[in-house]
Amino acid sequence: MIASFNLPELALFALFGLVFGSFASAVSYRLPRGEPVAVDRSRCPVCKTALSARDLVPLLSWLVSRARCRHCQAPIPWRYPLMEFALAVLFVAAGRLAHADLMMAVCLAATFLGLLVIIVTDLEAGIIPNVVLLALVPVALAYRSCLGWSLTEGALGAVFGFALPWLARAGFRRLTGRDGLGFGDVKFAALAGLYLGPGGIGPFLVVAGGLGLVMGLLWRLSGRGEVFPLGPALCVALLIAVAFPEWLSLGYPE
Known part of the structure; x- marks a missing residue:
């Protein structure tokens, strides 16, 4: 029998995927605009209000706010929850494909994260x-x-x-x-x-x-x-x- 991660471990992969999906969405937005990736706080692109932790919970914040900024009511694009969900699925796939090899799972997950960022930046900005x-x-x-x-x-x-x-x-x-x-x-x-x-x-x-x-x-x-x-x-x-x-x-x- 081929070894594999168990269900709770795969659920953890999904959770990490949601978190890194939020990071990937921020990176793919900031890089083409020349904005700092890891230094500045996330802000609403319309009203420029700094977002608090309650605004940044992957998927949940988007659902609770009904896809609108809590401060200015500007619509939040679908790209954010879609990237979070996609990377959660890809991280689970990485766990399944790695056959209980944690290092391989990390390599696959990191690869999938980078590829998702490239897909979005090339589609949106051509880079x-x-x-x-x-x-x-x-x-x-x-x-x-x-x-x-x-x-x-x-x-x-x-x-x-x-x-x-x-x-x-x-x-x-x-x-x-x-x-x-x-x-x-x-x-x-x-x-x-x-x-x-x-x-x-x-x-x-x-x-x-x-x-x-x-x-x-x-x-x-x-x-x-x-x-x-x-x-x-x-x-x-x-x-x-x-x-x-x-x-x-x-x-x-x-």
Whole structure:
């Protein structure tokens, strides 16, 4: 029988997911605006009133306030409870996927948190924050260590992950005079290579490309223009790869 965390432990993962989901929503709002992440208190973006602890209870505060600021009655966007709920689900998934390995659970949870922040910032502001990519580098190294994978191969994967999209970007620009990929996408692919190694970067790019085609089509059908953020597709592809490496023929060590 495969070991796993018990129900109370998974409930604790969900609780941590709610708390870090609130943190992720604040980070994804502040980073594109150049605001300090961990120093300043949370404030209503409309009336600028500093929020107290009663305003910051994940999900519950939003429900009790009926999705409105307690001070100015401005509507509170759905992004906040959705991110809190999503990360609670993802943290529970991390606990389930880790098979009672706490370090692996932490690596997966931290990865999911970073990916969620990137998805939201790219959708809302069209950027993949460097600070989030850098924060995920030690997480990627710890992830490989948990699986017994070579750190040297991880570094080689990062090189491949950077080089292949960069060459594609340079070639597209030479042919069309336009950028087909943002440089943030190239840097993200390097991070994916660090996680997956040289053997995983090819399948990852194929999956990300397929997801990008689907998401790009939906983006255009919704009338948002021809240029669409690729970050969400890259994030979903990496999430699948780190959660189920056997799906990309990477496998877990025996």
